Amino acid sequence: MATLLAKNASVLVTMDGGRRELKNAGLYAEDGILKKVGPNEELPATADTVIDLTGQICLPGFVNTHHHLNQTLTRNFPGAQDNNLFPWLKALYRVWARTTPEASRASTLVGLAELALSGCTTVFDHSYVFKNGNNVDCQIEAARDIGVRFHASRGSMSLGESKGGLPPDDCVEEEPFILKDSQRVIEKYHDASTGSMTQIVLAPCSPFSVTTSLLTETAKLARHYKVKLHTHLCETLDEERFTLERFQLRPVDWMESLGWLGEDVWFAHAIHVDDDEIKKFAATGCGAAHCPCSNMRLGSGIAPIKKYMAAGVKVGLGVDGSASNDSSNILMEARQAMLLARLRLGLLPPEGPRKYMYLSQSHPVRAKEWMTAREALELATLGGASVLGRSDIGSLEPGKCADFFTLDLNTIGYAGALHDPVAAVLFCAPQPARTTVINGRVVVKDGEIVTMDMAPVVATHNRLAAKLAEG
Template sequence: MPTLLARNADVLVTMDGQRRELRNAGLYAVDGIIQQVGPSASLPTTADEVLDLSGQIVLPGFINTHHHLNQTLTRCLPAAQDNNLFPWLQAQYRIWAGTTEAASRTSTLVGLAELALSGCTTVFDHTYLYQSGNNVDCQIEAARQLGVRFHASRGSMSLGQSQGGLPPDDCVEDEAFILADSERVIRTHHDAKAGSMTQVVLAPCSPFSVSTGLLRDSAALARQHGVKLHTHLCETLDEERYTLQRFAMRPVEWMETLGWLGEDVWFAHAVHVSDEEIQRFAQTGVGAAHCPCSNMRLASGIAPIKKYLAAGVKVGLGVDGSASNDASNMLLEVRQTMLLARLALGLRPADLPPPAPQDWMTAREALELATLGGAKVLGRQDIGSLEPGKCADFFTLDLHTLNYAGALHDPVAAVVFCAAQRVRHTLVQGRAVVKDGQVMTVDMPQVIEEHNLHALRLASAV
């Protein structure tokens, strides 16, 4: 079995139960599983692969709980640069529907590589258009090729404009086919074992693009096979108005009538919620994927993350679509999580008392959301921290750089407060996906060239 020794790190952040920050430390792994974490002097002296991490900080791999990888194909699209969610979607539905299998493969590789270069080792992707040959299988194969841990959705849209939905009718699928293909994807690809590299999630797109029947049937199918459920919810006030007008209920109440509150469910965004709904999430075990950059880009609002955490709601971070963020960078997302939570403090009514210390989002809290928080949202106990028995998923950053100059009195906080930089190394299951700042598993210049051709073709075809 291959062994890995990573040693001499200036700082190693464990995110274990003690939240240790170890100096001159490292870890030892066998067959991709951590056996020891501690001071370098306490570790074995030899291994099949030895990484000298002098001058670097080591953190558990980031976990991205919401993304749309195919959207790298429409980044900065002129018709969608200055819109909120509904017109932004309407400007792009038909372009995305033209995504071929080859385009999907390259966009998946591009997004995953960008994420790996920002310390991300586990990615959930929410794809829901399959009109032109796109499929879950090619995305899973691309993730395996790059070497990251992948939670793939069999997403869906079934409610076209003629039936009161937002997407065009030619961008939705037949519900019987959706359910049959969902079962096929689960049976073919889902691996529930500890350390698994591929898991499947059922993910109808949103309240305004799927029917109540598909939401109920997807939940039943997911529970039959023991896989998790995901959708967008409470992202914008437009969505809230939609469910009030169509069902005479707010989004959370409506989803609860369909069996969509539970430990196996997490929602993307969850911005516009009441205090009572936050408590309902906590009571039922629902998780939330916080996507701060996308929420700012589309003027969706500020999710009440500190309230979620105080209530005991599971919260992870998500980059969201590469066309509503335009950067697949988890380090940026961690920083914006901290900053946006602080901005929210300044928007409180003037008659409230000044913020208390516990009201402030700290750098370490933001890092925890990107690691342990994401693991809890995805229902995984084998990732999110660096401790014996867990997967050897971690990344390193050089500390002695221009970005961190003057900040080394607290290098852990520097990772969040200071400008994000490219990682030095990213390892998944003990295997280097990024080494010395370069993607090791895929010829990225060739992929980027092909990807750009697909993007230009898609934009010009509509």
């Protein structure tokens, strides 16, 4: 039995039912499962692995509910820096289609390492361009090697330009093969047990890149195997125009007609929705992955996160593609989620007399309308766990997975802010994780990945990224 003891944390944020914030506390785990969380004096005296958290704040591991790890190869890509979604995609589809298995492994490792260094312990990745020998298997292997809890998608595109879709025909796959490979991946890798390190999600890419038949057949397959479903939805007004012109339905209504609303479904972005659609998400149990940095980078819009929360819609955070962010820092994403929700307070409804108003005494905002630091932390932890359908992660309490990270409070970045160290994590600039533990295994120690040597990975990654850019 492998045991782990982390003690002496200046502050330990549990995110449990009581939302406790403990001082001079720690936790004890056996075989990757938490057994005790509380003050130092309540913890065992010894363990196989002992971590001193003096001067640090300890938080539950963050959960990333939407990413495209292979896109680390095309960060800051020439020709795709100043575009909104559709032209940005058209500039990159064929580049992504050239991704080799070697490049996919390297990009997955780079993205997961960056996420772990920002406190992320569980990652959902939405890969959907499987050409040139690339497959989800090499990503799963990479996640296992570095030690990150991984929800991998067998994503897909089947609607090429010749059939009215956005992607080029040579970037899509045949539907029978997609469905057959989806079944193979589920049967080989999906683990639904408590503490699972690998789960599979079926994830057709978007309304403008897949057929209705693929969406319906994928949903049937997923529900047969009891795996979750995911796709992009309501990201841009271009997408809304696409479904209105092609199907005479708004995106949410179109997905509902295909059986794509339910507790086993979550959508990336979900920006352009009305109040009735929000109610529909809440009533059916659909979740949303909020990706603030990507939404700003591509000029897509501001998702109504506070409305979602008030309606009871499950909401988590997503870093999104590393070519539309261009970072895999989930702590930064949590901060941006808080700030962007506050910016939305300054927007009047479309029928208002002005597009913008200034918050002032003449236009007071009720306290509940503000996105607080602690609400943003909840999105990053319990919110993400709920979206992924996991009851074994998202908080630090006995019976849950030993997934946590720490931040050093004695840094320049937090100087002057320690009267409320929990809020400082969000209000101050994102700081790198001092320690990240996943399933009871130390993945980040003293601010460095320790499960593998990342220097040769980065060198390989940069070489392959340059090769992709050359064409």
